[in-house]
Amino acid sequence: MESNYIYLLIEDNVIDQLVTKQLFKKILDVSEITVVNNGREGLQWLNDHRNLINQPLIILLDIQMPEMNGTEFLKEYENLPEELKRETQIFMLTSSLDSEETNRLKDNSYVTGFLSKPFPAKEFEQILLQNPSLENNPK
Template sequence: METNYAFLVIEDNQIDQFITKQLFKKILDISEINIVNNGKEGIKWVCENRKIINESLIILLDIQMPIMNGSQFLLEYEKLEDELKRRTQIFMLSSSLDTDEIENLKSNVYVTDFLNKPICVKEFGKRIYSNL
């Protein structure tokens, strides 16, 4: 499958990182997935890599992480120059059932959508690729 996206997964759980990477490879035929362990590393990755990536960027952002969680990431992301945020979609990931937290994050201007963990990769693929 031809992809027009670069992918960044911001997730602290190594098992979830591995499973996401394997499922993306198997179901969506995507082998190039960038993974960082927390929001601070995610901001650093965006600052160092976004200008050299021509594709649209999809960020899968976990909510609960040490060092810098998903909400803190969004606050720092908002401060970045517009060029770094161009053609980027952020999907929040969580196993949380806290509806107030979910609605608050969904209302963030940078958040495209909320996905429950474990992520259903096939359904996610349908959201980003019309030919699935």
């Protein structure tokens, strides 16, 4: 699958980072994925790199992280300039899709969807292939 996206994984767990990177490479044939350890590092990466990227960005955002979790990241993300947020999709990563926090995040306009952990690469591939709004008209 040829990728038209840049990927940013915001995840504190090293095992989940390695597994996700391997699944991206093996199943999605994507060898480049930027990994940062928490929401604060994710915001810094966006500020430092987003204007240099001419492709849509997909952020895979863990909900539970130390220093700055996914919910806190989204609050700060909202304040970023629109040009940094343009053509960006955010998928939340969670161990449990039934948590109270997940239910609160479902109403966040920046959240495109939710994915369970470990990263469901085949499911994500189908989302990319079948969702016209992701393929042809990113947020």
